[in-house]
Amino acid sequence: MTTRKSMYERLGVDPEKTIVRQSFKDIINNEYPWAFVNIITDPTNKRRVVTQHQDGDGSKFIQRLLHYYEFGDDTVFEGMVDDALSMNAGDISASGFVFGPWLMSDVLNLNLDGELKEVILRAVSRRFTYLIDLYYQRGFDIKFLGGETADLRDQVRSGVFDIAIMAWAKKFEVVTGNVKPGDIIFGLLSDGRAIWETHRNSGIMSNGLTLSRSCLMDKSFDEKYPTLKRDGEFFKGRFQPNDCPDILGGMSVGEAILSPTRQWAFIIREIIVELKAKDALHMLHGISMNTGGGVTKISHVGNNVCYIKRMPTPPPIFQLIQQESGEIWEDMYRDFNCGVGIDIVGENNPILRQAIEIATDSCGINFKQLGKVISSSGAKPGNEVILQTPYGDFHY
Numbered sequence: 001m002t003t004r005k006s007m008y009e010r011l012g013v014d015p016e017k018t019i020v021r022q023s024f025k026d027i028i029n030n031e032y033p034w035a036f037v038n039i040i041t042d043p044t045n046k047r048r049v050v051t052q053h054q055d056g057d058g059s060k061f062i063q064r065l066l067h068y069y070e071f072g073d074d075t076v077f078e079g080m081v082d083d084a085l086s087m088n089a090g091d092i093s094a095s096g097f098v099f100g101p102w103l104m105s106d107v108l109n110l111n112l113d114g115e116l117k118e119v120i121l122r123a124v125s126r127r128f129t130y131l132i133d134l135y136y137q138r139g140f141d142i143k144f145l146g147g148e149t150a151d152l153r154d155q156v157r158s159g160v161f162d163i164a165i166m167a168w169a170k171k172f173e174v175v176t177g178n179v180k181p182g183d184i185i186f187g188l189l190s191d192g193r194a195i196w197e198t199h200r201n202s203g204i205m206s207n208g209l210t211l212s213r214s215c216l217m218d219k220s221f222d223e224k225y226p227t228l229k230r231d232g233e234f235f236k237g238r239f240q241p242n243d244c245p246d247i248l249g250g251m252s253v254g255e256a257i258l259s260p261t262r263q264w265a266f267i268i269r270e271i272i273v274e275l276k277a278k279d280a281l282h283m284l285h286g287i288s289m290n291t292g293g294g295v296t297k298i299s300h301v302g303n304n305v306c307y308i309k310r311m312p313t314p315p316p317i318f319q320l321i322q323q324e325s326g327e328i329w330e331d332m333y334r335d336f337n338c339g340v341g342i343d344i345v346g347e348n349n350p351i352l353r354q355a356i357e358i359a360t361d362s363c364g365i366n367f368k369q370l371g372k373v374i375s376s377s378g379a380k381p382g383n384e385v386i387l388q389t390p391y392g393d394f395h396y
Contacts, residue, residue, distance in 0.1 A: 006331035008211045015207070015293060015335050034177030034303050036094040036287060041171075048100070048168050053092050056162035057083035059209045062228050063257050065158060066217065067241055068119075069225060077123035082260035083206040084163040085131055087291060089140075090264035090342070092167050094287035096175040098269040100168035102140065106147035107164075111156045120159070121149065131263075134196060138266050139273075158227060172281075173272075179286045179302030183373040184348045186356055188365055190290075190341030191315040194262055195364040202248075202256035202317040207291045208336040212257050212317075215325035217241070237324055247316045256317040262365075264289060264342050270359035271344070278355065283347040290337040296396045298343045299383040306377060306384040307345075309370040313390050314338040329391035345373060 008015055030038040031049075042048040057080045067076045084106070092102075108124070110117055132142050147164075191203030204212065216237040222229060229235065239245070241254030248256055268287060275281045288298035298307050311333070314322075318338050322329065332338060346352045353369070360367045376384050385396040 006335065007215075007325055007327045008208065008331065008335045011210050011214060013210050032095070032174060032176050034179070034286075034301060035175060036177065036289070036301055037091050037097075039095060039174060042168060047171060049171055049174055050166065050168050051092055051095065051097060052164065052166045053088045054162060054164040055084065055087035055091065056160065057087070058206050059213065060206055060258065061159050061161060063209065063213055063217075063254075066213075066221065066225060066228055067254055067258065068116075070241055074119045074123055076258065077120045078127035079258055079260050080120075080161045081124055081127035081131055081163075082263070084161055086261040086263050086265070087206055088163050088165045089135075090261070090268070090289040091291075092165060093265040093268040094175065094289050094342070095169075095177075096173045096272065097167040097169045098140070098265065098272055099173060100141075100170070102142045103145060103166045104142055105145045105164050107160075107162045108147070108149045109152045109156045109160045110150070111153050111158060117151075124161070134263075135265075139269060140265070175272075175284055175287055177286045177301045177303075179305050179345050179373055181305065181373055181375045182348060183285055183345050184352075185298075185307060185309055185370045185372060186344045186353070186367055187309070187312075187340035187370045188264070188267060188342035188344070188360065188367050189312070190262060190337050190339055191317075192366055193364060194266075195362075196263065196266065197260075199255070199259075200251065201262060202251060202259040203315045203337065203339050203341065204257060204259050204317050205261040205291060205337055205341060207294065208321070209257065211325060211327065211335060212321055215321060215327075216253055216257065245320065247320050249316060251316075253320075256320075259317075262341060267359050267363045267365055268342070270362060271355050274355035274358050275352070278351055280349075280351045280355070283349055283352045284344070285347065286343075286345040288343040288345075290341055290343065293334060294336050295333045295338055295340060295387060296385045298345070299385050299396065301345070302373075302383055304376045304383070306374045306386060307343075308372055308374060308386045308388070309343075310388040311370070311390075312339055312368055329389060330394045333387055333389065333394060334396070340368075340370070343370070348372075
């Protein structure tokens with residue numbers, strides 16, 4: 001890993017969670033080390049496995065507050081649930097947890113006045129109701145057990161929203177990460193509009209928001225909303241939330257930043273269902289949800305392999321962020337998904353491609369064949385990722 005710090009890192013963010021991984025790698029229980037999430041055998045039923053995952057909407061919450069202060073639109077807080085739910089559901093689905101029951105809880109830590117707290121709680125409740133029903137319609141079984149809402153005046157500056165999910169699966173359903181040289185890589189595109197989405201999605205998902213807010217939102221917000229930033233200068237941009245630069249094709253900057261993380265679990269389940277119907281689930285070797293670590297996140301799947309991916313041109317929001325921030329493209333691909341939300345790796349067989357085609361058609365999502373898997377060269381520790389992009393080739 002390079003010792004040069006990206007602009008994202010200089011804002012205090014570790015995009016690849018390097019420190020976290022190093023700190024906890026020796027104490028985490030995990031029986032499937034090459035899969036996308038940590039998995040153990042269910043202590044109560046040796047034929048099943050269990051996982052637990054926790055994540056949230058991150059610093060996107062700050063952009064929601066800015067939007068609310070500017071426009072008074074309380075529906076903006078509903079997106080908290082979309083992002084936090086998908087960041088968990090997508091990750092566990094990437095390891096095959098799409099059929100068994102899910103137990104879900106949430107944590108909302110706040111330092112906000114009572115009226116705004118009530119506005120946020122009502123919005124979260126509305127969206128939970130809607131999304132749990134939507135998941136049920138698509139074959140998922142979610143039991144919501146409530147959670148914790150705390151007023152942490154001394155610890156939290158504004159608010160933090162997280163969700164935790166515990167899920168079960170049969171052992172033969174696990175996507176284990178048994179990636180092999182010769183496998184092919186498909187990418188599910190993060191922009192556009194899935195059939196369940198009500199608006200066009202910029203594709204940003206829920207990573208890189210600290211850099212996005214800093215470089216895009218007008219510098220006047222430093223003085224206007226001092227509680228939405230740390231000490232010193234943070235907002236360095238030139239846009240108001242409702243500005244519509246030509247590059248975004250009619251979408252406002254605020255809409256692009258706040259586009260929800262797509263509910264990737266829906267399409268992953270469709271792909272797995274198609275493969276099981278063809279008795280071909282064994283052809284699916286690995287799935288990566290490209291969040292922390294961006295397009296290089298797939299390096300956490302498999303063992304001693306090198307992923308070679310030819311990346312499509314990034315959607316407009318990523319081009320705008322790069323132009324306004326000056327972040328070099330080599331780092332942009334580590335900070336953001338850059339238009340590819342999910343990587344799917346498996347056997348070079350038409351049956352796998354057909355299953356992906358059927359699932360993407362049914363969900364209104366585009367996909368591309370990105371590349372292939374080869375043996376690792378050993379030039380870098382762990383797995384390697386080589387990106388062939390419109391802006392050059394990058395080796396991670």
